[in-house]
Amino acid sequence: MITIENLRKSYGKLQVLKDLNVSFGPGKVVSVIGPNGAGKTTMGKCILGMVLPDGGDIKLDGQSVLGKHAYRSQIGYMPQIGRYPENMKIRQVIEMIRDIRKDAKEVDEELIGLYNLKSMYEKRMGALSGGTKQKVSAALAFMFNPRILILDEPTAGLDPIAAEILKSKILKEKKRGKLILITSHIMSEIEEVADEVMCLMDGQLKFHETIAGIKAQANEERLGRAIAKIMEED
Amino acid sequence: MNKIIKYVFYDIIRNKIVLAYTLFLLLLSFGLFNLGGSPDKGILSLLNLVLLTVPLISIVFATTHFYNSYEFMELLVAQPINRKKIFMSEYLGVACSLSGAFILGVGVPMLIFGASITGLYLLLTGVFITFIFVALAFLASVITRDKAKGIGIALLLWFYFALIYDGIVLFILYAFADYPLESATLAMTALNPVDLGRIIVLLNLDVSALMGYTGALYKSILGSLWGIGLAFGLMLVWAVVPLASSGRIFSKRDL
Numbered sequence: 285m286i287t288i289e290n291l292r293k294s295y296g297k298l299q300v301l302k303d304l305n306v307s308f309g310p311g312k313v314v315s316v317i318g319p320n321g322a323g324k325t326t327m328g329k330c331i332l333g334m335v336l337p338d339g340g341d342i343k344l345d346g347q348s349v350l351g352k353h354a355y356r357s358q359i360g361y362m363p364q365i366g367r368y369p370e371n372m373k374i375r376q377v378i379e380m381i382r383d384i385r386k387d388a389k390e391v392d393e394e395l396i397g398l399y400n401l402k403s404m405y406e407k408r409m410g411a412l413s414g415g416t417k418q419k420v421s422a423a424l425a426f427m428f429n430p431r432i433l434i435l436d437e438p439t440a441g442l443d444p445i446a447a448e449i450l451k452s453k454i455l456k457e458k459k460r461g462k463l464i465l466i467t468s469h470i471m472s473e474i475e476e477v478a479d480e481v482m483c484l485m486d487g488q489l490k491f492h493e494t495i496a497g498i499k500a501q502a503n504e505e506r507l508g509r510a511i512a513k514i515m516e517e518d
Numbered sequence: 519m520n521k522i523i524k525y526v527f528y529d530i531i532r533n534k535i536v537l538a539y540t541l542f543l544l545l546l547s548f549g550l551f552n553l554g555g556s557p558d559k560g561i562l563s564l565l566n567l568v569l570l571t572v573p574l575i576s577i578v579f580a581t582t583h584f585y586n587s588y589e590f591m592e593l594l595v596a597q598p599i600n601r602k603k604i605f606m607s608e609y610l611g612v613a614c615s616l617s618g619a620f621i622l623g624v625g626v627p628m629l630i631f632g633a634s635i636t637g638l639y640l641l642l643t644g645v646f647i648t649f650i651f652v653a654l655a656f657l658a659s660v661i662t663r664d665k666a667k668g669i670g671i672a673l674l675l676w677f678y679f680a681l682i683y684d685g686i687v688l689f690i691l692y693a694f695a696d697y698p699l700e701s702a703t704l705a706m707t708a709l710n711p712v713d714l715g716r717i718i719v720l721l722n723l724d725v726s727a728l729m730g731y732t733g734a735l736y737k738s739i740l741g742s743l744w745g746i747g748l749a750f751g752l753m754l755v756w757a758v759v760p761l762a763s764s765g766r767i768f769s770k771r772d773l
Contacts, residue, residue, distance in 0.1 A: 295772075334595050335772040356598040363596075367589040371532065377593075380525055384597055 285310045285463050286331065286432065291340035293326055293487075300326045302487040303340070308465065310431070313458050315474040316467040317511070318484035324467040325364060327484065328434045331465075332361055344432075357388070360425035364436040364467075366417045370410030374401060374420055377409060381424055388428040395423040398449050414441045422450055426457070433457065433464045439473060451477055471508035481511070490515065519603045522594065526611025529590070530583070536619050539575055543623025546571075551631040558723055561636055564624065565719050569712050572620065572644055573651045574676050580612050580655030581672040585665040592773055601769040605656075609761060613652040617645045636722040639746075643715035646753040650711045651676070653761040660767045683710045700735045711756040718749050 291304040300323045308314055316324045329335040331342055333349065333356065342349050349355050368377055378401075382391065396402060399419040409417070418441050425433060435454075439447040454464055454477050468474055474481060474495075481498060483490040491498075491514065495507060502510035530536055546567060551560040587608060594604050621641060628637040658671040687706050691699060707713045721741050739745050 329772070332596055334592075336770060353600045354598050356596065359596075361596045363592075367592055369529065369587070369590045369593070371529070381593075381597065384521055384594070384599065 285345065287343040287346075288327070288331075289341045289343070291327070291330060291342065292338045293323075293330060293335060294338060300487050301330070301337070304484075304487065304489060306482060306489050306492055308463050310463050311458060311461045312480055313454060313464045313466065313478045314480045314482055315478035316465055316482050316484060317469070317474070318490070322484040323487045324484055325436055328361070328436055328465065328467065331434060332356065332359060357385070357428065358431045360428065360430035360433045362418075362421045362425040362433070362435045362438050364440070365414075366421035368409035368417065368420070370408065372409050373406055374409065374412075375405035377420065378424070378427075381427070385428055390429040392426050392429050393423075395419070395426055395449070395453060398453075399423060399446060415443060415446065418442050419446060422453075426453060431462055433462060435464065435466045437467055437469070439468070439470065447473075471506075471511070475507045481507075483511070483515070485515070519607050522599070522604060522607035523611045523614075525590075526587070526607055527615060529587070530611060530615045535579060536615050539579075539616070540619040540623045543620060544627065547624050547627035551627055557628075557631050557633040558636065560631065561628075561633055561640055561719070562723060565640055565716065568624065568640065568644055569647070569716055570680055572647050573680055573712060576616050576648045576651035577655040577658075577672045577676050578669065579616065580652040581659050581669050582665075583612055584608065584656055584659035585668060595773050602765055605765050605768045609652065609656060609765075613649045616652065617648045620644045620648055636719060639722050640719050642750070643718055643753075646750065646757065647711060647715050649757040650753060650760075653757050653764065657760040657764040657767075660764045660771065679710055679712050683713070687713075704735065704739065708752050711753050714749050714753055714756075718746060721746075 285308055287307040288304055291301050292299075293301040300321075304323070304327065316327070318324055326335055330337050331349070333351075333353065337350070344355050344358070347355075372380070378396070399422070401419060401423060404412075404416065407416075409420075412420070418438070422435075422438060425435065433454075438450055438454075442450065451473070454466070458464055458477075458479075466474075466478065478495060480492065480494050482492040493501070498514065499505065499507065499510050502513040504510035504513055547560075547564055550563045550567070551557060553560070553563070591604055591608070595601060621644075624644060625641055628641070633640075654675050655672050658675060659668045661671065662668050687703070690706070691703065707717060717736055717740060721737055740749055
């Protein structure tokens, strides 16, 4: 579904992605892990075209996405820190995005309902707590029933109930054959929702394995320990 | 694109600065037309004030607006919309609303006090100046990510075009007074949109007779309809070049 080939990106002198090669298939939840600053968010933003890579290619169903924009209708994105126009109300933001995406056939308002966002519709984005903003981000990411979801630390800042709602939504969408990329640091959460783990380190692919594979390789029952073991090995 | 412009307009109207700008221009124009005996005198005083304030307000407002719309643009960039479209919508939204305020604030008093065709030139000049300085503001905003720096660059640009440039021209004129400078002066005028606007309006007022040899040269070149077309064409270039280069920078940067 998504193939990343020799992706390179540097911010000034800092090289964030160094010839990254990886591919993801449909119907999978892939957890992207790695130390802070390993390039997880940059990879997601490159797929979305928010960050323009210095070299390499990103292909969606065999077609390069660089310099294009229409393909983004197939991707739902939930940023790490949602930033919204401060003086717009929740209702206005959601209505605006729906207005812009009028051509979308299917509109999924499940998360708006589950998060009870309608009761807060008249609140200004600038007055919202970080968690509520995350709820809006999540609702927007899933809204147009995209084939691919890129969720950047989706549960950070969400209360336990909201996090559970999101996790079950992720699993539900996976069953519908979607590809879901999640960056996260919480191992228990990864174990719950992910099928595969992709580890980035210093801008390169450290490993990309199924969870069972990782556990077998490290001979550990707990995912967190298994990953720590593999990362320490080399 | 129309949809995005709609939301940019909506945002601008809500923060009321454009409304205050319209009222300020209305007050200014009414006052000056009341002071002067004839509408032409009013236009002359208005010209000097407009050429000082319109660039300043356009460039400062557009720069702050650009930085304040960062979140809005970030939100749209993740959607299937071309970045150039987002940028152009922001530009047209800001430039059109400021021009609208100008046309309303200066045009209505002109109609009431019955200004001549020169008034129309002043209006056109004001609109062009607005589009030019909004483009320059966007250029200053895409060059740097730091809001304070961006506004600093914008203010410097205004200082340069509104004040410093005239000083430089005067200095050159005095330093090389022994040489024929007519065509050089003309070329130097083309390098500053504010001066271009000033000359377009002045040449259509009777005062151009007071401008000496250079004035006569201006009159012979820019006094005709062809010359005015050329002057407006140059102003168009002044709007398009910074706009195109800032659009290019914007579509190639990381958000």
